Amino acid sequence: MAIKHLEEYRDPQISRKLVEHLKVVSQNPIRLMEVCGTHTTSIFRSGIRGLLPPTIALLSGPGCPVCVTAQNEIDTFITLSRIDDVIVTTFGDLMRVPGTNSSLQQERAYGSDIRVVYSTFDALEIAKKNPLKKIIFLGVGFETTAPTIAASIRTAVEMKLDNYFVFCAHKLLPPALAFLMEAKTTNIDGFILPGHVSVIIGLKAYLPFFEQYQVPCVVAGFEPVDILQAIFMLAEQIENNNPDIANGYQRAVTYDGNIKAQKVMDDVFEAIDASWRGIGKISKSGLKIRKEFASFDAEEMFDVRISETEDPKGCACGEILTGQKIPTDCLLYKMACTPETPVGPCMVSSEGTCATYYRYHAT
Amino acid sequence: MKTDTILLDHGGGGKMAHNLIAEMMIPKFDNPILSQLNDGAIFNIEEQRLAFSTDTYVVDPIFFPGGCIGDLAVNGTVNDLAMCGALPLYLSSGLIIEEGFPVSDLEKILEMMSTAAEKAGVKIVTGDTKVVPKGAVDKIFINTSGIGIISGKVNISSHRACPGDKIILSGCIGDHGMAVLTQREGISFDTSISSDTAPLHHMVNNMLAACPDIHVLRDPTRGGVATALNEIALQSNVGIRVYEETIPLKDDVVGVCELLGFDPIYVANEGKLLAFVPPEYADIVLTVMCKDNLGEDAAIIGEVIPDIPGRVIMQTRIGGTRIIDMLTGDQLPRIC
Numbered sequence: 001m002a003i004k005h006l007e008e009y010r011d012p013q014i015s016r017k018l019v020e021h022l023k024v025v026s027q028n029p030i031r032l033m034e035v036c037g038t039h040t041t042s043i044f045r046s047g048i049r050g051l052l053p054p055t056i057a058l059l060s061g062p063g064c065p066v067c068v069t070a071q072n073e074i075d076t077f078i079t080l081s082r083i084d085d086v087i088v089t090t091f092g093d094l095m096r097v098p099g100t101n102s103s104l105q106q107e108r109a110y111g112s113d114i115r116v117v118y119s120t121f122d123a124l125e126i127a128k129k130n131p132l133k134k135i136i137f138l139g140v141g142f143e144t145t146a147p148t149i150a151a152s153i154r155t156a157v158e159m160k161l162d163n164y165f166v167f168c169a170h171k172l173l174p175p176a177l178a179f180l181m182e183a184k185t186t187n188i189d190g191f192i193l194p195g196h197v198s199v200i201i202g203l204k205a206y207l208p209f210f211e212q213y214q215v216p217c218v219v220a221g222f223e224p225v226d227i228l229q230a231i232f233m234l235a236e237q238i239e240n241n242n243p244d245i246a247n248g249y250q251r252a253v254t255y256d257g258n259i260k261a262q263k264v265m266d267d268v269f270e271a272i273d274a275s276w277r278g279i280g281k282i283s284k285s286g287l288k289i290r291k292e293f294a295s296f297d298a299e300e301m302f303d304v305r306i307s308e309t310e311d312p313k314g315c316a317c318g319e320i321l322t323g324q325k326i327p328t329d330c331l332l333y334k335m336a337c338t339p340e341t342p343v344g345p346c347m348v349s350s351e352g353t354c355a356t357y358y359r360y361h362a363t
Numbered sequence: 364m365k366t367d368t369i370l371l372d373h374g375g376g377g378k379m380a381h382n383l384i385a386e387m388m389i390p391k392f393d394n395p396i397l398s399q400l401n402d403g404a405i406f407n408i409e410e411q412r413l414a415f416s417t418d419t420y421v422v423d424p425i426f427f428p429g430g431c432i433g434d435l436a437v438n439g440t441v442n443d444l445a446m447c448g449a450l451p452l453y454l455s456s457g458l459i460i461e462e463g464f465p466v467s468d469l470e471k472i473l474e475m476m477s478t479a480a481e482k483a484g485v486k487i488v489t490g491d492t493k494v495v496p497k498g499a500v501d502k503i504f505i506n507t508s509g510i511g512i513i514s515g516k517v518n519i520s521s522h523r524a525c526p527g528d529k530i531i532l533s534g535c536i537g538d539h540g541m542a543v544l545t546q547r548e549g550i551s552f553d554t555s556i557s558s559d560t561a562p563l564h565h566m567v568n569n570m571l572a573a574c575p576d577i578h579v580l581r582d583p584t585r586g587g588v589a590t591a592l593n594e595i596a597l598q599s600n601v602g603i604r605v606y607e608e609t610i611p612l613k614d615d616v617v618g619v620c621e622l623l624g625f626d627p628i629y630v631a632n633e634g635k636l637l638a639f640v641p642p643e644y645a646d647i648v649l650t651v652m653c654k655d656n657l658g659e660d661a662a663i664i665g666e667v668i669p670d671i672p673g674r675v676i677m678q679t680r681i682g683g684t685r686i687i688d689m690l691t692g693d694q695l696p697r698i699c
Contacts, residue, residue, distance in 0.1 A: 044685060045685060095695055106370065339690075359686065
């Protein structure tokens, strides 16, 4: 599994050169948002913020799937895990996320059968091996994970599994970008668009957004050179007053994206309004399993929907996710809210903005 | 969210494990030997200085590339003693076996324990075996304790890191943790990563011959290099700076870590050590380590600094700086 080809994207000399160029190009203060949690982590892990000229501020956006999963959805996951004969399968990040009174990690300690899997196909395998149990996969994530989860429902049809269910809490990224631009308080001068999501949806998926708002956008990969290059491209567009939508991750992202993945997603899911934790409802920003596949839809097959819950008092996650505040502005940060005792979702996931600040931020 | 139950994170080697020990164990058993908080206890019986250590092994799967729970249990305790600068001599072995466990597997495990003990030059001199009903343990758990003797001049403790000390890492990190993880049920990666489980005391012996005044030795097991460095920074009340590009890593480990969103500096090792040595001895100790086949990839990865006491920072490859903190518990594979 050697990935030597990535070395050039981590090259210190190329990085240094890009920083030098940036210092020349960037004259006026600008605010750029990296939408994706993996970008946030990579920026902190490589120490990019400390290298940028003072004119450039990076804001971390709502692109950590765990962070934006609504609290009532987390509560529903917990309720599902308490049902007899249910095995809940999930990606690891969700385990520590606090619901109103508990977390999946605590429920597992109390005796619920909750298993961390690495792909939906592991969940299908568990369903096959345990025909008397009901296996619920917690479908959380963006366009990156949605296709494989859609494909797992297709496979379950082929395998004639009647004990496999998906709770679909997926979110879609482009509607969130539009929401951020509509919320005038954020003042974002340019977007570093996510890499993985763009591999699936392609550059074309952002065109309607770009045409409406004319804000500079660059799709970026995850290595330091990728990110610095995207920042450089954005700074140049802004300085030249020439907003554009550009692909800075050409080795992975195409104009059309992964058509096959888009099709399976479209076959199995339909867009619905969805609640984002800390932010609220965003029109057509979530996915629901289509009626044809209702027998695999945990929301339809288990009667557990919990009513709306309030976000914890004092928690600034909503403002942090929309770039209006940074973690150190929140009164709970490092006080009541730490990775051991997270109050808000941004402190929980390894890619959450607050957890990333806590772990990597030098002050 | 406080918890009234023990969670897996309490055993993960991160902050929650650290707090459990500090808040619940130490106050109950408080004594000056325990509060040294080294890999083993160090004390005198008459004129002889001894190191005494214990560890329990619950690894899943019990057989993995590069070893099994048996040789891991021997090497782990041998290494805990070696990290006190001791020559390991005698081990105990306590087995808890689940009803229904295949005798052939037990035989294999005992055989590998025996070979590991012979290779390490230690004797397993006492033991205990319990069988419990199905489900009461997962297949087999092993506890080993060990004692070793420490020669007169040696004074190794995690409290002794001094500003100026160079930090040497004995080789590539993350092999054991990723070897076990990739074998675990549900993950089907095809890699060539195998555990690094090995006894380190022969190499330590040669290092001490080159520099009797090694300040700190630590094997970065659970929680990895990052956790070990944080513990030393706290216990010695010093700052630590490491350089990302100097940390030895295998491509396979980097690849699997990237796929899962893991940071290799938090991944477990079972045959690696960190040595804090006075700067004037760094090169000679490094040379000695590189001559040993367990230390051939050894490298100086950083130094102790007087500022930021209790904290660890890393200079990244591209010249930035980041904090290296202790994790809450085990790393969890990310969603995307």
